[in-house]
Amino acid sequence: MANHIEEAKSGRASCRTCKKTIGKGELRLGVEVASQFSDATVQWHHLACAADKLPVELKEGLAGFEGEVPDRAALETTLEATIAKGAAKPGGLPHVDHAPTGRAKCITCGEPIAKASLRVAVESEIDTGAMVTKGARYLHPGCAKAHFFDIDGGLTDLVVGVRSNSRLPEVELTAAIAAIEAGAGAPAA
Numbered sequence: 001m002a003n004h005i006e007e008a009k010s011g012r013a014s015c016r017t018c019k020k021t022i023g024k025g026e027l028r029l030g031v032e033v034a035s036q037f038s039d040a041t042v043q044w045h046h047l048a049c050a051a052d053k054l055p056v057e058l059k060e061g062l063a064g065f066e067g068e069v070p071d072r073a074a075l076e077t078t079l080e081a082t083i084a085k086g087a088a089k090p091g092g093l094p095h096v097d098h099a100p101t102g103r104a105k106c107i108t109c110g111e112p113i114a115k116a117s118l119r120v121a122v123e124s125e126i127d128t129g130a131m132v133t134k135g136a137r138y139l140h141p142g143c144a145k146a147h148f149f150d151i152d153g154g155l156t157d158l159v160v161g162v163r164s165n166s167r168l169p170e171v172e173l174t175a176a177i178a179a180i181e182a183g184a185g186a187p188a189a
């Protein structure tokens with residue numbers, strides 16, 4: 001089932017955004033989280049929390065929900081504002097967003113990714129020595145092609161994933177995808 005709204009059947013689940021409990025009978029948004037390493041699972045959010053962090057998913061949930069939603073108009077105003085600000089959380093990996101710091105290094109060229117510049121985040125297995133965990137690793141858009149070059153259909157899958165998960169304004173997303181497809185390498189320092 002895609003992103004959907006329902007009444008909480010129990011008071012046991014907590015909101016993935018604010019970590020607080022979602023009361024029994026309260027409306028909640030279920031977001032399906034897909035991973036290339038495991039089956040999809042559903043994560044729950046308060047509707048008000050989703051309006052601030054997951055506006056695209058909430059919009060889809062509201063569109064498919066036939067019941068009464070208290071504060072529907074206020075939720076819609078908030079979610080549209082979140083989208084307009086570019087403050088929405090990406091819908092999973094892979095995606096393109098703005099680097100919050102200048103600390104991450106590109107996994108293709110090894111150079112740092114400049115703060116606030118566009119970066120590609122991909123899901124990767126990270127070997128910590130003691131165990132292998134899943135997490136995000138980062139690339140310059142221009143370095144992604146070299147990284148996915150030897151994976152069959154890898155670049156196509158990356159672009160499809162980036163298009164569906166990124167929450168950038170359309171003009172930035174189009175530029176990022178063009179840079180991924182061009183594969184020109186790291187930006188000149």
Ligand SMILES: [Zn+2]
Binds near residue numbers: 015016018019045046
């Ligand atoms: Zn919440």
Ligand SMILES: [Zn+2]
Binds near residue numbers: 107109111139143
């Ligand atoms: Zn790079």
